[in-house]
Amino acid sequence: MVSGDQPRSTAPAVPDDGIHRADLPLVKTWLHNRSSNTVRAYRTNVAEFARFVAKPMADVALADIQAWNDSMADAADSTRRRKISAVKSLLTYGHKLGFLLQDAGAAFRMERGRDNLNERILSRQQVLAMLAGEKDPRRHALLALLYGTGLRISEACALRWRDMTRRQSGGIATVFGKGGKTRHVQVSPSLWKEIAAVRSDVGPDAPVIPGHDGGLLHERAVDRVVKRAAKRAGLPPDVSAHWLRHAFASHQLDAGQPVHWVQAQLGHSSLATTTRYSHASADAAGADLLA
Known part of the structure; x- marks a missing residue:
């Protein structure tokens, strides 16, 4: 069982929120x-x-x-x-x-905000400290999956074993991501070995990282696991699963991976989004961040 995972609330999914x-x-x-x-x-x-x-x-x-x-x-x-x-x-x-006679927001000018992405990128040493402090094999595998693939939290929660394809070296995860787009994400040999070691259900529909009841893991549970790992490592309380995605991108580019490869891994529609992290300098298949 992944720590912090609890049954979903029975409250209405869409409350009376004030929309006319x-x-x-x-x-x-x-x-x-x-x-x-x-x-x-x-x-x-x-x-x-x-x-x-x-x-x-x-x-x-x-x-x-x-x-x-x-x-x-x-x-x-x-x-x-x-x-x-x-x-x-x-x-x-x-x-x-044609529902509205005018687009009232068209003339609104949004200020260009300061790019503070660097403030949300953990160092490799900080991520490894989070991993080292997590002693539960399943929670450790969850953290490794987030950092080792750069998946969004929703993508990691939805990942099933039918989406995983074994390769001679590591494997491939077929991810149905943001915007309804499907992409193929490389899984390193060390990560594949770790997630396979905590697999208990051999069925194809089994979640790669299951929740408390064996079903799909809830995002709130993932967030709790990440924050507890960050706290143990002495990191700020605002560290989230998405920070591990940022770390994946930055560390892969720092390791010399091609920016287009990182873009494909993350599912960015724009190359400019990926290049915010840094610039690639060498042609390689992808660094094993967990090795």
Whole structure:
């Protein structure tokens, strides 16, 4: 059992969040076929805006968006930008669909935020300290999977053994990721050996890292495992699973892996996103970060 994993809450998945009744059809079609994580995050952001303006989207003006942005002055720049982006996306979609007469967000200028990605990249020594401090084999395998592949937390939770293909050296994980895109992620020999060692269910639908009941692991449980490992290693409390993804990208590029290879591993649609970490300098198949 992965530490911290608990049964899911029985609370409603979508509470009464303040979105105007007239906007519910628009929000529903806007979120259609998006991942559960995206639906949850986008709806939360839009609901917050809806409560702030207390009016339907058809009546929203540029001044409303500006006022909401100003009300978040104490929030982190990345948080404010993420919330504004969600609302702007909804308004643009509604206008294109003909649901809204105007796109009130089109004229809103978003400030270029300071790139503080470097503050969220752990050193290799820090990651190895997290791994060394985790004595439970299954929790250790979870941390190794996140760092050794750069998977998003949702991708790691959804990974099943039917998605895993053994190769002469290591293997390949077929990942259904963000934006409904499928990619093939390289699994190093040492990582394959570790996750295979904690496998208890030989069925193809068995999760690579199972939850407390043998089913798919919940993201909240993964977050708890990561934060406890970070605390043991003396790292900041805001360390998350996504920091291990950042570390994977940075450390692979530092090891000289081609930027296009790292881009493919991470599933970045834009090469510019990958090159934020650093620049590749040599042609190689991929470093085994866990060896």
